[in-house]
Amino acid sequence: MQPQAVPGGARLDDTPRIAVISAFEPELKLLLGRLQGPATHRANGVEFTTGRLEGKPVVLFLSGISMTNATMNTQLALDRFRVTNIVFSGIAGGVNPRLHVGDVTVPAQWGQYLEVLMARETSPGRFTAPPFITDATLPNFGMLHPRPVEVRSAARPQLHRKFWFEADPKMLEVARGIRNVDLAHCAAPGKCLARKPQLVVGGNGVSGQAFMDNKAFREYTFRTFEANVLDMETAAVGMVAYANGVPYIAFRSLSDLAGGGDGENEMGTFMNIAADNSAKVMLAFLAAWQ
Template sequence: MHVLVCLRRMLPSRLAAFAVAGLLALSLAGCATAPATGTPVRLDETPRIAVISAFEPELTLLLRQLQTPARHRVNGVEFSTGTLQGKPVVLFLSGISMVNASMNTQLVLDRFNIQAIVFSGIAGGVDPSLHIGDVSVPAQWGQYLEVLMARETAPGRYTIPPRMEAQTLAPFGMLHPRPVETRTAASPAPVRKFWFTVDPRMLETARGLGPIALQSCNAGVCLTHKPQLRVGGNGVSGQAFVDNAAFREYAFKTFGANVLDMETAAVGMVAYSNNVPYIAFRSLSDLAGGGEGANEMVTFMNIAADNSAKVLLAFLAAWK
C-alpha cells in the first residue's frame, strides 16, 4: 500500500495510474498462483513408529541402536529415521514439558506417516511399592495439573465458583483436578476426559514381555535392589517437577498413580485426537520427594533412562 502511495506522488497522474494498475495485476496474479500452505509437507512416506523421549539422556541408548539413520530438521527439532529391532521408526526429543510434548507430537504426525507412538523416559515414583530403576508401563494417563484454583473463603477452606462442574477427584488444597476438553475428527463435539488410555494391543504386548536384563549400576552408581517391570495402573503428567512428599502421597491416593512426569498425558491426548495408538515406558529416576534425602534424579537418571529404553527395545522386538 505504501508503494502505491509513493508512485502516485512521484509520477504524473496518468503514468501513476498505469503503474498502480500493473502492480495490482501482478499482486492478484501472485495470489492466484501461490501454492496452498495449509497442509504440511511429508518428509517421509514410510509407515513408521514414532519413538519419543523428552531430553537427551533418555534417547542416548536408542540412538546408538538405530540402523540406517537419516536426519531431518523441522522447527529446530531433529528427527532421526531408521530401524530399531527391524521396525521402521523416527526418533526425536519432544522437549521437556506438556506444551513441548503436545506441540512436537503433532509435528511428527504432520510430517511423517506415523502408525503408532511409543515414549521412553524417566519419571518420579509415586506408588510406594515401586523403587528407583523400576520401569512402569501404565494403562492410562491423566493431567493432574489441569485444575481449577478455588477461592479461599475461610482459612483452609476453598470454594468452587458458581456454575462450575462438580469435581469428582479430591483436591489438593485450592487445586481441584478437572478433565480436559477434547475433540477428534470422528467426534467434533467437545468431550471432557481425564484419562487417556494406551492402546490395548500394545499394552498386552508389554504384559507378555519375557525377562529383561534391567540395569542396576552406571558409572559406579548402583541401586540397592534389582529393578522390576510393572505393566498396568495409572500415570499422571503436569507442568511441574515434583519433589514434595505431601503431593506424592496425594497423587497416589487420588489418582492411583504409579509415576508422574511432565509429558506423557499430553502425548496421549494428541494421540487420542489423531486416532493413533500409543504407549509409554517410564523408569523411576527419583521418588518425587518421597526419599529420605535430597532428590535422587541426577544420581540415578542414567540408570532409569537406559532401563526404560531397554524395555522399549524389547517391546519393539515383540510388537507385530
C-alpha cells in the same frame, strides 16, 4: 549427513513408521546408538531421525520437556510423517510407595493431574469451586481442584471433557508379555540400588507442567489418582494420540521418588540408569511388536 530443511507443511517421509519419543537427550542416547540406517530431517527446529529399530521402521525425536513442547512436537511428527503408532521412552518420578528407583512402568492410562481450578478460600482451610464449575469432582489439595481437559478427536469431533487417555490395548498386551530384560541397578561403583529393578505393566500415570519433589503432594497424587508414576509429557502425548486416532504406549523408568525419598532428590544419581532401563524395555517391546 546434514539435516534437511523442508518447506512448511511438507511430508518428510512416506514410509509408515512408529514414532519413538523421549523428552530430552539422555533418554534418547541408547536408542540412537541402536538405530540402523539413520537419516535426519528437520522441521520447525526439531530434528527427526528415521531408520529401523529391532527391524521396525521408526522415527525418533525429542518431545522437549513439559506439556506444551510434548503436545506441539508430537503433532508436528504426525503432520510430517506417516505415524502408525506412538511409543514414549523416558524417566519419571515414582508415586506408588511399592515401586522403587530403577523400576520400569507401563501405565494403562495417563491423566493431566495439574489441570486444575485454583479455588478461593471461603473459610480457613476450605477452598470452594465456583457453582458454575461442575467438573472439579476429584479430591482437592488445598486450593488445587483437578479437572478433566477439553478435547476433540477425529472419531468424536464434538467438544467433550476427558481425564484419562488410555494406552492402546494391543500394545499394552504385548508389553505384558515382555520377559527377561536385564535392568541395570548400578550407576557406578558404590552407587547401586538396594534392589534389582522390576517391570510393572498397568495402573495409572499422571503428567503435569511442573517438576515435582514434594512428599505431601506425592502422597496426595497416589491417593487421588492411584498413580504409579508422574512425569511432564506423557499425558500430553496421549491427548494428541487420542485426538488423531493413533495408538500409543509409554515406558517410564523411575529416576527418583518425586519427593518421597529419605534424602535429596535421586534424579541426578540414577537418571542414566532409569533412562537406559526404559529404553531396554521399549526395545524389547519393539522386537515383539507385529
